[in-house]
Amino acid sequence: MKKGVIVAIMTVVLVGTVVLVGRYIFFSVPPPDLHSARSRIENLSTLTTGRYEYRDVIFFGEETRLLGIPTGNREMLFAIRIDVIAGLYLADAVTVEAGGRRERELFVTLPAPEIIRVVAREDTIDQYFARTGFRGVDWLDVSEEVERAKERDRRDALERGILDRARMHGEFLVRELLLAAGYDTVHIRFRPDEPKGLRG
Amino acid sequence: MTKRKAPPPRRRLRPMHLGLVLVSIVLVTAVAVFLSVRDLSISDLFYRRTRTGGSQSILTAMEDLSRLETLAYIRRSVFPHDYLSPDIEMTELVRTITRHGGRAEEALTPLEYAHYRAANLASHLGMAVRRDQGGYVVVTSIYRFGYDVETLTTYLRSTGKTESAKTADILGALPPGVLLEIEIEDLSRETYPYGPVKIDAEGWRRITAFVADIGLPDAVFTEMAERSRDQAIQILRRIIPES
Numbered sequence: 326m327k328k329g330v331i332v333a334i335m336t337v338v339l340v341g342t343v344v345l346v347g348r349y350i351f352f353s354v355p356p357p358d359l360h361s362a363r364s365r366i367e368n369l370s371t372l373t374t375g376r377y378e379y380r381d382v383i384f385f386g387e388e389t390r391l392l393g394i395p396t397g398n399r400e401m402l403f404a405i406r407i408d409v410i411a412g413l414y415l416a417d418a419v420t421v422e423a424g425g426r427r428e429r430e431l432f433v434t435l436p437a438p439e440i441i442r443v444v445a446r447e448d449t450i451d452q453y454f455a456r457t458g459f460r461g462v463d464w465l466d467v468s469e470e471v472e473r474a475k476e477r478d479r480r481d482a483l484e485r486g487i488l489d490r491a492r493m494h495g496e497f498l499v500r501e502l503l504l505a506a507g508y509d510t511v512h513i514r515f516r517p518d519e520p521k522g523l524r525g
Numbered sequence: 526m527t528k529r530k531a532p533p534p535r536r537r538l539r540p541m542h543l544g545l546v547l548v549s550i551v552l553v554t555a556v557a558v559f560l561s562v563r564d565l566s567i568s569d570l571f572y573r574r575t576r577t578g579g580s581q582s583i584l585t586a587m588e589d590l591s592r593l594e595t596l597a598y599i600r601r602s603v604f605p606h607d608y609l610s611p612d613i614e615m616t617e618l619v620r621t622i623t624r625h626g627g628r629a630e631e632a633l634t635p636l637e638y639a640h641y642r643a644a645n646l647a648s649h650l651g652m653a654v655r656r657d658q659g660g661y662v663v664v665t666s667i668y669r670f671g672y673d674v675e676t677l678t679t680y681l682r683s684t685g686k687t688e689s690a691k692t693a694d695i696l697g698a699l700p701p702g703v704l705l706e707i708e709i710e711d712l713s714r715e716t717y718p719y720g721p722v723k724i725d726a727e728g729w730r731r732i733t734a735f736v737a738d739i740g741l742p743d744a745v746f747t748e749m750a751e752r753s754r755d756q757a758i759q760i761l762r763r764i765i766p767e768s
Contacts, residue, residue: 363600363601363602364598364599364600364601365598365599366596366597366598366599366749366752367596367597367599368595368596368756369594369595369596369597369669369671369756370595370756370760371593371594372592372593372594372674373590373592373594374589374590374591375587375588375589375590376586376587376588376589376590377584377586377587377588378584378585378586378587378588379582379583379584379585380582380583380585381580381581381582382580382581382582383578383579383580384577384578384579384580385576385577385578386576386577386578387574387575387576387577388574388575388577389572389573389574389575390572390573390574390575391571391572392571392572401725401726403726403727405726406585407582410590412590415760415763415764419763419764421763421764421765421766423766431766433764442708444708445711447709447729447730447733447734448730448733448734448737450726450727450729450730452725452726452727452730455725455726455727457725460723461651461723461724461725462723462724462725463721463722463723464662464712464722464723464724464725464726464728464729465712465713465714465717465721465722466576467725467726468711468712468713469578469713469714470578470579470580471711472711472713473578473580474580474582475711477580477582478582481582481584485584485587487587490587490589494589494590494591498591498674499764501674501678502674502677502678502681502761502764502765503764503765504678505677505678505679505681505682506681506692506695506765507681
């Protein structure tokens with residue numbers, strides 16, 4: 326009786342292992358069908374006026390143990406450039422009023438500057454080493470570290486005054502545009518709105 | 526007369542049994558203490574995965590930008606499948622390249638060359654080398670079109686200084702927008718439902734570089750540049766009052 330149970334359990338384990346290994350080796354997932362969302366167009370109204378560039382060195386490590394015995398050790402170390410880009414969303418509450426005492430005089434109100442996006446530049450990846458083991462590394466796991474680095478750089482850029490710099494240069498650019506369009510005097514002020522955070 | 530059964534002899538606790546019980550209690554207590562100290566669950570005893578990660582950064586540059594972004598074309602592509610043609614054979618491509626002295630770019634048509642590069646890169650990274658195979662990654666590229674503001678001010682200065690000029694007339698001849706940058710969207714579990722991506726950092730760099738290098742078809746590029754101009758006109762008309 327006992328012998329029969331052991332044989333049954335061993336058979337189930339064996340068949341399960343064969344099925345799993347066979348699935349891994351012979352059957353692979355087909356690529357997704359992206360017909361419905363292959364491309365789309367978005368209209369933008371963004372004046373990007375400042376960029377802080379960071380160089381991040383990122384480590385990713387993962388250790389697996391089965392019954393306390395180490396079965397896999399995967400590590401990766403690489404550097405990547407991360408850009409924090411700030412500017413003005415011109416679709417938001419831009420008001421322009423002509424008039425005043427002079428004929429070609431303008432009063433412009435612009436939205437407060439914001440962080441427009443934080444971008445990891447894949448073309449700048451510099452990989453120092455990668456020990457990926459038999460199973461390989463899932464880049465989706467590593468990208469969680471990249472996301473953490475992006476968030477830290479975003480906060481650092483805010484502390485280092487990226488929005489002030491974006492505001493000053495934004496003011497300069499809008500003034501230059503309007504002077505080029507034929508206006509003699511341009512008064513610019515910014516809405517006192519608090520930044521709404523990251524959108525892009 | 527019925528015969529009464531004799532009661533079974535009482536088993537006495539032997540020292541060996543007592544020892545086993547004590548050893549079991551000690552083992553269970555030790556495991557429980559170990560689990561609570563290490564903050565582990567019972568299943569961790571059988572299979573456990575520990576992940577470590579970290580990063581440090583330095584600020585390397587602060588730069589002023591002067592870009593009016595007016596349009597984003599967002600495109601998803603499946604690498605390598607979107608770049609592999611079903612009716613192209615690698616052996617045939619290699620023969621053609623050999624006949625032309627080994628210069629693949631000159632020997633092959635753009636379609637063949639894209640197939641050749643995609644298959645080589647995919648093979649190197651352990652991904653599909655034919656369309657009917659698995660092993661892929663979905664790459665989302667964002668092409669941002671618009672203008673350098675200096676270009677716009679130069680354009681406005683050259684066309685709009687006259688008193689009689691209307692804003693609409695001035696802006697009507699604005700040239701098409703230009704491609705300002707190509708951004709590859711970072712992958713994350715929340716936004717990537719297509720399964721694991723078994724590549725390292727270098728593999729991801731090479732795939733995204735390939736996708737960015739292939740770029741957009743000319744017709745799409747031209748259309749996006751025109752649409753970018755239309756959107757720029759809308760923005761500038763909102764900022765520059767009708768004269």
